[in-house]
Amino acid sequence: MSNVNSKPDLSAAFATLRRRFEQGLSERSAKMLALTAASDSSFLPMLITEAHKLAGACATFGHAALGSYARQIEQLAKDIRSKTDVERLHALPGLRQTVLEFDVAVNLALLEIDSSAAEVTTQLHQADTVWLLLPSPQLTTELVSQLQAFGHHVECFSDYASCLARLQHTAPAVLLAAANLKDGASLFAQNLLLQQLKIQASRLLVFSEKDEFDLRIKASQHRAEAFFVSPLDVAAMISTISELLELSAKYAGKVFIVDDDKLLAQHFALVLNNAGITTQILSNVRHIVAEIMRFQPDLLLMEMYMPDYSGIELAGLVRQYQSLRRLPIVFLSSEINKTLQIGAMALGADDFISKPIDDTQLVLAVKARLKRSLQLKNLIEKDNLTALIKHSAIKELAELEFERSQRYQHTFSIVMLDIDHFKAVNDNYGHGIGDMVITALATLLRKRIRKSDRAGRYGGEEFMLVLPECSGAKARELTGQILQAFRQLHFTANGEQFSCSYSAGVVAYDEADFSNAEQMIAAADKAMYKAKRAGRNQVY
Numbered sequence: 001m002s003n004v005n006s007k008p009d010l011s012a013a014f015a016t017l018r019r020r021f022e023q024g025l026s027e028r029s030a031k032m033l034a035l036t037a038a039s040d041s042s043f044l045p046m047l048i049t050e051a052h053k054l055a056g057a058c059a060t061f062g063h064a065a066l067g068s069y070a071r072q073i074e075q076l077a078k079d080i081r082s083k084t085d086v087e088r089l090h091a092l093p094g095l096r097q098t099v100l101e102f103d104v105a106v107n108l109a110l111l112e113i114d115s116s117a118a119e120v121t122t123q124l125h126q127a128d129t130v131w132l133l134l135p136s137p138q139l140t141t142e143l144v145s146q147l148q149a150f151g152h153h154v155e156c157f158s159d160y161a162s163c164l165a166r167l168q169h170t171a172p173a174v175l176l177a178a179a180n181l182k183d184g185a186s187l188f189a190q191n192l193l194l195q196q197l198k199i200q201a202s203r204l205l206v207f208s209e210k211d212e213f214d215l216r217i218k219a220s221q222h223r224a225e226a227f228f229v230s231p232l233d234v235a236a237m238i239s240t241i242s243e244l245l246e247l248s249a250k251y252a253g254k255v256f257i258v259d260d261d262k263l264l265a266q267h268f269a270l271v272l273n274n275a276g277i278t279t280q281i282l283s284n285v286r287h288i289v290a291e292i293m294r295f296q297p298d299l300l301l302m303e304m305y306m307p308d309y310s311g312i313e314l315a316g317l318v319r320q321y322q323s324l325r326r327l328p329i330v331f332l333s334s335e336i337n338k339t340l341q342i343g344a345m346a347l348g349a350d351d352f353i354s355k356p357i358d359d360t361q362l363v364l365a366v367k368a369r370l371k372r373s374l375q376l377k378n379l380i381e382k383d384n385l386t387a388l389i390k391h392s393a394i395k396e397l398a399e400l401e402f403e404r405s406q407r408y409q410h411t412f413s414i415v416m417l418d419i420d421h422f423k424a425v426n427d428n429y430g431h432g433i434g435d436m437v438i439t440a441l442a443t444l445l446r447k448r449i450r451k452s453d454r455a456g457r458y459g460g461e462e463f464m465l466v467l468p469e470c471s472g473a474k475a476r477e478l479t480g481q482i483l484q485a486f487r488q489l490h491f492t493a494n495g496e497q498f499s500c501s502y503s504a505g506v507v508a509y510d511e512a513d514f515s516n517a518e519q520m521i522a523a524a525d526k527a528m529y530k531a532k533r534a535g536r537n538q539v540y
């Protein structure tokens, strides 16, 4: 007998249904796209049926925009079906394009759903924990020792079932899993495991013996962050993991808001702050560049139509500055005319968010764009081995800091440091171990500097620090402390233990009459060579 007093939780049931629908959505739109690849029009009836079903389902599950897109495809396909054979052939490419656009819209919507799900659940996994599920015990042992040397907590599994069982209790920040195990089991057949990882917002890295398109596409469908092929490039894998762990360390990004309607700007700022995003609102349009340089945002959110200067004019002005050329600019606009939007893009806009927009949509839209922008920035600016900022990008940051110091009369310091006798490390223990020493120093630098400081890989075994608002004396003290910590790191190779040191040169903005960052870098480099000549293992 059913218990009439116990009310089932309908909202949870609806959410589960909706999630299931969303999980199958990408496959359904891909199927429609595959249908349109045919050279004749025999697929039209099937496409009409599928588009019709999707249109209804999308609307039911709260995806009205996708629903009307699917309805459009249904109508277009019906129109084409009623045409003559020759007319049909001409109309098919247009239909295929519409289905392609629908597929992109579906994947964008899913990306946004994913990031909102991750938002709710990021606290579930254990930060800094890496799980390994690999076929080779030898490779596992090697990875464990390296990952532990960087302070990551590692757990190992030899089959998918035990990994799934452990997932019932806890979850890793990152799982590196083999696409196939020796017994023939396949990662991509483990739906429960993959679903559980998604729910816990754990990042997935895939390792495969073979480099095959089918495996890569499956990894992509399951939102794997990287795909490594045997023989594993350990250094690249470690730097990817460090980067992912840093990314999941909750840096949500910084947004600079430009809107003449101050109340609206404050409202946007509050909504974004509430989602963990740091914001700043433009206070004086004549100081827009100085304010942006000071705040260093990851994205500029700008109203397109303002009475004094249009968003496009301001975007053009911002783009005149070398150091702001890559800053993504997103326009908030009620502009629905695509031609005007494309025109604005040619003039420096990167994207549009259409108004009116509700608070949740604004957060999702900004987060999706921030995520892409931060990933792109990482790709362009970060060094592969160490995940530190690359040579040209750290030089740009030094120049930016120099401009800020000039403008605000604050000091800042530049440190150049170079590992001592590094050639001997490579010669004695091999290039791989040399790489590990470089990565270890990079991790140490990252951990020991402030959030506003920047560390870059200047050359092979040479690093540069840019320390805003830090005097020369303070910078020398900090560099000395890091040197002490670096000397205490013990590396093991060929059954031997060894440690390394570095020599460093420090220069502060107010220690001489520098006229640009280039001169400061040269002075820091000179001081570093002085430290080398004085016997190495010291700071000048």
Ligand SMILES: Nc1nc2c(ncn2[C@@H]2O[C@H](COP(=O)(O)OP(=O)(O)OP(=O)(O)O)[C@@H](O)[C@H]2O)c(=O)[nH]1
Binding pocket: 385, 418, 419, 420, 421, 422, 423, 424, 426, 430, 431, 432, 433, 434, 435, 438, 459, 460, 461, 532, 536
């Ligand atoms: N493993 C590894 N070695 C590198 C990398 N980049 C540069 N090197 C090596 O770093 C070594 C630098 O050697 P040198 O410039 O002679 O300097 P050193 O041996 O460190 O000596 P001092 O700087 O005078 O203390 C060279 O052997 C380079 O091949 C890298 O990414 N990985």
